Amino acid sequence: MELLGLSMAMIGLFVGFGLLIGVLFGFFGMGGSFLVTPALLVMGYPTRVAVGSGLAFVFGTSVIATLKHRDLGQVDYKLGLLMIVGTTAGIEVGKETVVHLESLGLAGSIISVTYVFLLGGIGAFVTYEAVKGDGGDGIDHDAAEEPADADDIPDIAKKIQSYNVPPMIDLRGGVTVSLWMILGVAFATGLLSGFLGVGGGFIRMPALFYLIGVPVPIAVGTDLFEIVFSGGLGSFLYALDGGVDLSIVVPLLAGSAFGARIGSAATSIVDEGEIKVYFGLMLLGGALAVAVREIGNVYEIPILNRVSLALILGSALLVSGAVVYSSITALREEHRASSPTAE
Amino acid sequence: MIEAGALSASVDGAVLIGVVLVEAIILYGVYGVVEDVLGQRVVNRLRNT
Numbered sequence: 001m002e003l004l005g006l007s008m009a010m011i012g013l014f015v016g017f018g019l020l021i022g023v024l025f026g027f028f029g030m031g032g033s034f035l036v037t038p039a040l041l042v043m044g045y046p047t048r049v050a051v052g053s054g055l056a057f058v059f060g061t062s063v064i065a066t067l068k069h070r071d072l073g074q075v076d077y078k079l080g081l082l083m084i085v086g087t088t089a090g091i092e093v094g095k096e097t098v099v100h101l102e103s104l105g106l107a108g109s110i111i112s113v114t115y116v117f118l119l120g121g122i123g124a125f126v127t128y129e130a131v132k133g134d135g136g137d138g139i140d141h142d143a144a145e146e147p148a149d150a151d152d153i154p155d156i157a158k159k160i161q162s163y164n165v166p167p168m169i170d171l172r173g174g175v176t177v178s179l180w181m182i183l184g185v186a187f188a189t190g191l192l193s194g195f196l197g198v199g200g201g202f203i204r205m206p207a208l209f210y211l212i213g214v215p216v217p218i219a220v221g222t223d224l225f226e227i228v229f230s231g232g233l234g235s236f237l238y239a240l241d242g243g244v245d246l247s248i249v250v251p252l253l254a255g256s257a258f259g260a261r262i263g264s265a266a267t268s269i270v271d272e273g274e275i276k277v278y279f280g281l282m283l284l285g286g287a288l289a290v291a292v293r294e295i296g297n298v299y300e301i302p303i304l305n306r307v308s309l310a311l312i313l314g315s316a317l318l319v320s321g322a323v324v325y326s327s328i329t330a331l332r333e334e335h336r337a338s339s340p341t342a343e
Numbered sequence: 344m345i346e347a348g349a350l351s352a353s354v355d356g357a358v359l360i361g362v363v364l365v366e367a368i369i370l371y372g373v374y375g376v377v378e379d380v381l382g383q384r385v386v387n388r389l390r391n392t
Binding site: 056057064236244250258331332334335 | 355360386391
């Protein structure tokens with residue numbers, strides 16, 4: 001039996017894969033194209049279809065996850081719109097840089113090395129900070145409007161917030177920061193996003209927390225809000241050339257919509273320090289996967305492409321499993337603490 | 344002047360993205376109802392097991 005030109009087994013595979021990605025996307029506000037595109041490429045889809053369908057899927061998932069985060073009060077629309085302005089400008093400059101490097105024949109190698117170091121660097125930094133406990137615990141996920149404790153704001157963000165260059169903008173979570181600092185951070189993340197050719201959630205989400213000082217749940221929700229626009233525009237551009245295949249996107253989205261609900265809800269249950277550990281570990285897994293793939297390409301060892309995909313899928317499966325496990329554990333601990341027998 | 348082919352491609356592209364958007368909103372609504380109906384029961388079951 002076939003549906004949308006796909007066998008039921010393939011539809012089941014896409015729905016299951018979507019569920020996995022949805023958990024990560026809802027929880028971290030990232031991980032869509034980073035996971036889907038390489039998987040579709042290995043499955044034999046043309047690059048244009050893999051990238052275009054990946055972007056369309058990211059667009060749909062980000063719509064769902066943003067709506068869920070909006071319900072939880074974790075989207076700062078003012079910050080999101082400002083980030084869109086700065087990021088768009090940065091992406092344009094990043095793309096021009098790539099065009100220039102391509103004309104010199106250096107684009108591929110420089111981008112790959114930058115990607116591995118950036119992904120690995122952010123992953124190591126986030127993991128280290130989470131393990132160290134700096135700026136980790138204590139922010140109440142349900143109290144997005146309340147000012148964050150000064151101890152919870154990373155030192156770099158405190159420094160950036162201290163620059164009093166008008167106009168100053170009040171953000172959710174009691175954060176006040178100069179408009180120019182927001183645009184500067186947005187431009188820098190857009191520049192990297194355009195240069196590396198990725199959605200940029202893995203750069204933007206930590207940047208919102210570590211550089212601007214926005215509490216992690218709001219950073220995730222606001223990042224997703226921005227991805228709605230960037231993913232929508234990107235997938236539309238690919239759709240113009242027939243790069244969006246609905247037989248891939250529809251089942252993936254059916255699974256991820258459910259997963260995104262689980263992931264988004266988990267941000268209100270799981271401790272913030274744990275969120276950052278998982279985020280860091282997933283980035284480190286991604287960096288290792290890209291490094292393995294590049295080594296495979298340079299030394300012409302095709303099996304390393306599959307090893308790379310296995311690393312990406314393995315780290316995604318491990319981290320999404322950890323998110324679900326931590327949520328269940330937190331619920332049980334909460335139940336034990338509040339039950340009369342605990343007294 | 345806008346060519347008919349380019350306009351048609353734009354409309355097709357917009358329709359495709361519109362389908363994805365509509366699917367996302369429908370799924371959000373349907374899963375939302377499922378969560379409202381079953382969510383608390385599942386959470387209670389997880390708490391107690």
